[in-house]
Amino acid sequence: MRIRTEPMACIASGACRRTAPALFGADADGVVTVLQPQPAPDQEALAQDAAAACPAAAIHVEDEA
Ligand code: SF4
Numbered sequence: 001m002r003i004r005t006e007p008m009a010c011i012a013s014g015a016c017r018r019t020a021p022a023l024f025g026a027d028a029d030g031v032v033t034v035l036q037p038q039p040a041p042d043q044e045a046l047a048q049d050a051a052a053a054c055p056a057a058a059i060h061v062e063d064e065a
Helices: 015-019 041-053
Strands: 002-005 024-026 032-034 059-062
Touching: 002 032, 015 024, 015 041, 041 059
Parallel strands: none
Antiparallel strands: 002 059, 024 032
């Protein structure tokens, strides 16, 4: 799994960091940063939860080819 974000779409709600603080952070403006682009298997459900929690649909979790 790979996490991809769209910083230009992020509205800095912080939902991703609250849902999965090990995977997501924020820059000085509160815009999402990815701490773990390739989450461990036991973190994949959290990554999915964070993507679902994002009000801007700015987080995508993708299976790696
Ligand atoms: S949940 Fe979405 S809008 Fe909120 S900080 Fe994370 S990426 Fe940005």
